[in-house]
Amino acid sequence: MYIKKILMAIALVGLAVAAYFAYFIYGAMFKQNTAFLNDTAYIQVPTNAKYEQVREQLVPLLKDIKSFDALAERKKYTTNIKAGRFAIKKDMSNNDIINSIRSKNIPFKLSFNNQERIQNLAGRIAQQIEPDSLSVLKIMTDKTFMDKHKFTEATVLNMYVPNSYEVFWNTSAEGFRERMLKEYYRFWNDKRQTKRKALNLTVNEVMTIASIVQKETAKVDERPRVAGVYLNRIKKGMPLQADPTVIFAKKKTENDFDQIIKRVLFKDLEIDSPYNTYKYPGIPPGPITMPDVSAIDAVLNAESHNYYYFVANVKNFGYHKFAKTLSQHNANRQEYVRWINGQGVNR
Template sequence: MKNLKKVIWATAILGLIICGFFAYTIYDAIFTPNTSFGNKEANIYIPSDASVNEVREQLSPLLKDWSTFEAVAKRKGYTSNIKGGKYVIKQGMNNNDIVNALRSRNIPVKVSFNNQETVEALAGRIASQLEADSVSLVEAFNNVKFLKSNDFNEDTKLSLYLPNTYEFYWNTNAKDFRNKMLKEYKRFWNDERKAKAKALNLTPNKVVTLAAIVQKETVKVDERPKVAGVYLNRLRKGIPLQADPTVIYAIKKETGNYDTIIKRVLYRDLEMESPYNTYKNSGLPPGPITMPDISSINAVLNPEKHEYLYFVANVSNFGYHMFAKTLAQHNRNKEQYIRWLNNQQIRR
């Protein structure tokens, strides 16, 4: 009888030791810090359709022990419900914290783009910042049904995209990116801006088209309202815009090479047959020649009021222009620019 009690007590004690060991092992796996990097935090990017192996490939270099993480991840159901996105792993996190972060803390990223001349260029820029690839982005940007239903077409589709910095989740797909840009566009074109456009006898798309020319003509933000005023004066008087940037764009569009650098427009270029050649065609071109900054759009909506009809680069104050009310005055101003081009041996 005494021996039986001893056996029972020994068995009970052994059971407690074993249970304690397993409890400690589980606790250790869940709550012991499991990061191995020296920085305060590390970012990982999980694709939308990622497998456990893909997660392991990214995460294991950041962990002391992948196996304990995987055990906790399975227990919490993460391995069967992996979510794409950008996640932050902080130094000293335990497996429980890491799994919780990967399950519910998708971090937004800043997405920026500037004055792209084609949707293909825009797609490449966005694809370098989000999960969506450039092919799917181009398809979304060119979707005829989408364009038509939102008053855009092949020529005006660039108008939708306002250069700026926006917040997106990294795993945003092409359609969601495009649709958010539409919301931003509609938010920008509020009643006040629409009223200003109407007062100029322009639609929002035409404002953007003109703003794109202003954008290309001057890099000086403070000069853009003055340049916009010149073009609006010419439109009101029925004078062709005669904007060199539209001719340059026409050349690029015809050749398909938008990386072409043209520093000097030649007289033969002015004879080019293209709806974008504003020397041969009156009024605005069919659509924007680039994605203009908001400052250029606002310059068109709030133009400087004056009587100037001409301007040419001011070689005494680079970046700015010399303005004229008459052709005779303009030709005198133009002489200094032509001399400078020749002295610099700029032929094209």
């Protein structure tokens, strides 16, 4: 009888322990454990990260980090960390969170536009994906790669067509470059190549003219007309004489791309640079910025007209006045000069 009581007591203790263990497991696995108010929180797990690095990001997001630690250990997540960008939904349990961060790497929209130099683009990209700017720049300007695909230091920026692209946060610098190369060839499809050939221009020449158009006008509906002016000048053998190229030449010559130049001065026209289209005829060796798709297509679908000149329209800001003759242009230009002098803009 006494032995039976002992066995029953042991059984009851065992049941209690089992019940507590079951409760603990249930709480650790299935009880909601998020502490944030938004619908979704994100963590970014670096390549080759240790559990401590993941845990550090999770601490402010969870109510009970210790229960998460216990389950992460039990499910062997602590020794099997996956890199990437992961979502944690409000009211998720520890089990849901572990399932999410071990296998559901979420892509995002990486975007970039209108950078003046490959260095600036590398910095912009590094703000959005895991590799740092130096790693991205090194891959972008790798000479073997550029030679293979017929890019130069002056033209390599052309490979990166401004847009939004779906990528993973932990994409490598090389992986990003290869993706952009595919997008570049996809962009320059047969239709665009046919239009380019009809203009008797190379891809680089189209992109360079488009970069000038980009800088000349922010009005997308005006870009085909501005592009038409430059194509008319090229056909006639006239110098492009584009102020944005002079500004770029000044920045590049002085190695100062942070300076803000609102007005081109006569002395600037003497800057000795192949980008100075007042001093050197023809198309510059490369783009002066990354042109938007709208600017590129504006060149490929340029408006057919007889305009050779244009100047800012002070009565319709953002747009320009176009002229067929130099005398008409000079009259338009005098109006602009009077206006800008009145604004006190000296540089």
